[in-house]
Amino acid sequence: MGSQSIPAKSLKLGVLDMVPLLPGNRPEQAVQWAGELARRAEAWGYTRYWTSEHHDIEGMASSSPEVLLAHIGAVTRKIKLGAGAILLPHYSPVKVVEWFHLLAALYPGRVELGLGRAPGGGPHASMALSGNFLQHVAELPQTTEALLALLEGTYEYEQVPVFARPMPEQPPALWMLGTNRKSAEYAARYSTGYVFGQFMSEQDTREMLSIYRSAFQPSKRMDKPRTMVAVGAICALTDEQAQQWAAQVTMSDPAIRANWLVGTPSDVAERLRSLQVEYDNDEFLLVTPIPDYEQRLQSYRLIAEAVNSSCDSK
Numbered sequence: 001m002g003s004q005s006i007p008a009k010s011l012k013l014g015v016l017d018m019v020p021l022l023p024g025n026r027p028e029q030a031v032q033w034a035g036e037l038a039r040r041a042e043a044w045g046y047t048r049y050w051t052s053e054h055h056d057i058e059g060m061a062s063s064s065p066e067v068l069l070a071h072i073g074a075v076t077r078k079i080k081l082g083a084g085a086i087l088l089p090h091y092s093p094v095k096v097v098e099w100f101h102l103l104a105a106l107y108p109g110r111v112e113l114g115l116g117r118a119p120g121g122g123p124h125a126s127m128a129l130s131g132n133f134l135q136h137v138a139e140l141p142q143t144t145e146a147l148l149a150l151l152e153g154t155y156e157y158e159q160v161p162v163f164a165r166p167m168p169e170q171p172p173a174l175w176m177l178g179t180n181r182k183s184a185e186y187a188a189r190y191s192t193g194y195v196f197g198q199f200m201s202e203q204d205t206r207e208m209l210s211i212y213r214s215a216f217q218p219s220k221r222m223d224k225p226r227t228m229v230a231v232g233a234i235c236a237l238t239d240e241q242a243q244q245w246a247a248q249v250t251m252s253d254p255a256i257r258a259n260w261l262v263g264t265p266s267d268v269a270e271r272l273r274s275l276q277v278e279y280d281n282d283e284f285l286l287v288t289p290i291p292d293y294e295q296r297l298q299s300y301r302l303i304a305e306a307v308n309s310s311c312d313s314k
Contacts, residue, residue, distance in 0.1 A: 011276055011307055014048035015041045015300065016084050016230050016285040019062035022293065030061040031068065033293045038072045040297055042079040044304035049076070050084035050114065050285060055121030055129055066099040073107040081107060084195070084230070084285065085116030085177040089136035090129050093147035094155075097164035104168040113172040114195060115144070117183060144190055148174075148221070174221065175228070184208045188215035191222045199232035199287045202256060209279055229275070230285040232260030235268045235299045235306075245290045245299070265306035272307060 017037060021030040038049040051068050054060045062068065065083040073081050081103065086096055096113075104111040117140060119126040119133050126133045136143070149155035150164045151171050176187035176194055179201035187194035194212045198205050209227055216225040234249070236242040246262045261268045276282060286303065290296045 009276065010282055011272065012047045012283040013045075013272075013304060013307060014050060014080070014082075014228070014283070014285045015046055016287045017049065017051045017062070018054070018060055018287070018289065019051060019068065020289065020291070021059050021061045022291055025293075027061045031071070034061075034068060035072060035075045037297060037300070038076050038079060041300060041304075042076050044301055045308055046079060046300070046304060047283075048080035048082055048112065048285070050082035050112070052084050053087050053116070053120050055119075056125035057121055066103065069103055069111075070106065073103070073110065078110070080110050080112055080173075082112035082175070083114045085114040085118075085175075087118055087120045088115045088143055088147070089117060089119075089133055089140060090126075093143050093150055094162065094164055097147060097150040100172040101164050101166055101168055104170060104172045105166045108168065109170045111172040112175060114175040114177050115147075115192075116177045117186075140186075144186070148190060152221070177230075178208075179203060181208065181211055184212040185215060188212045188225070189217060191217050191219040193222065193226040193228070195228040195230055195285065197230045198259060199230050200256060202253070205229060205279060209281065226283075227279070227281045228283040228285055229279055229281050230287055231272075231275070232257065233268055233272075233286040233288055233299070233303060234260065234262045234290060235265055235288075235302045236295075237264065237302070239263050239267065245292075245295055248291050249289050265302040268303050269306035269310050272303075273310065 017034055019030055019034045021027055041049055049072055051065045052062045053065050054062055069081045100111060100113045117137060130136060146155060155162050174192045176183055176192045179197045180203055184194060196205055196208045213225045234242055234246045236245055242262050251257045261271045288296050288299045290299060
């Protein structure tokens with residue numbers, strides 16, 4: 001699809017940061033780079049900074065999004081702060097909402113709570129963290145309903161009201177993340193926003209978004225469906241350089257990486273505009289796992305500049 005056929009609609013870009021711990025670096029350096037990425041992303045016009053949750057995975061320093069986001073909020077001014085995602089089967093919904101109510105009190109109007117169903121690590125790490133993970137997944141409908149009630153201030157335990165204090169004036173925005181049909185159905189059922197992880201899924205993006213939108217149940221929490229798509233994106237000044245950077249990324253399934261956006265700034269920006277139309281989706285989270293901190297920053301900068309330039313020219 002040529003760029004001239006793509007309408008000049010608003011396109012919101014966000015960062016999804018796995019907080020990589022690259023070879024030769026210490027965790028202290030990894031989290032400092034996370035803060036630097038968030039500051040730069042805000043200056044470049046990104047609307048949100050989200051960070052993931054992983055446990056006992058070598059090369060990732062993102063085990064506690066709620067802790068890192070407190071720091072990110074302190075070193076930025078306006079960019080939205082999100083978890084991508086809090087892995088709900090591991091936790092008490094009371095504690096999750098306490099974390100994010102406190103963040104929302106610290107940074108009013110900026111906090112987003114993304115929920116996920118994955119273990120976020122190997123089986124032994126999952127069992128060490130929360131015991132029987134599969135049982136917790138089976139209980140997820142009840143856990144989710146409890147979390148929603150806590151966000152709305154209507155939760156009761158043994159018929160006694162319990163509140164996840166502090167109670168901020170602007171509660172966190174709620175999203176459900178996933179890579180398959182089940183997550184889309186959950187997001188629709190509980191009237192949350194839906195983030196599809198295209199960068200790590202073999203499922204058809206249009207189909208997953210369609211499942212969510214067609215099954216969406218409006219509520220006071222959200223009256224109409226809202227979507228984001230998380231895409232892999234690697235950008236450099238030349239296509240050759242972008243391909244070289246992409247070749248450094250280790251993927252268990254090369255077929256998934258075939259859907260990533262790899263190329264020059266104009267190529268990646270045009271592809272994002274095409275996906276915007278194809279998916280009827282105006283918000284994207286960009287995942288850029290280049291194993292070099294400076295090159296990651298350059299990729300995010302080039303994409304933002306190209307997208308902003310295409311907006312200004314239309």
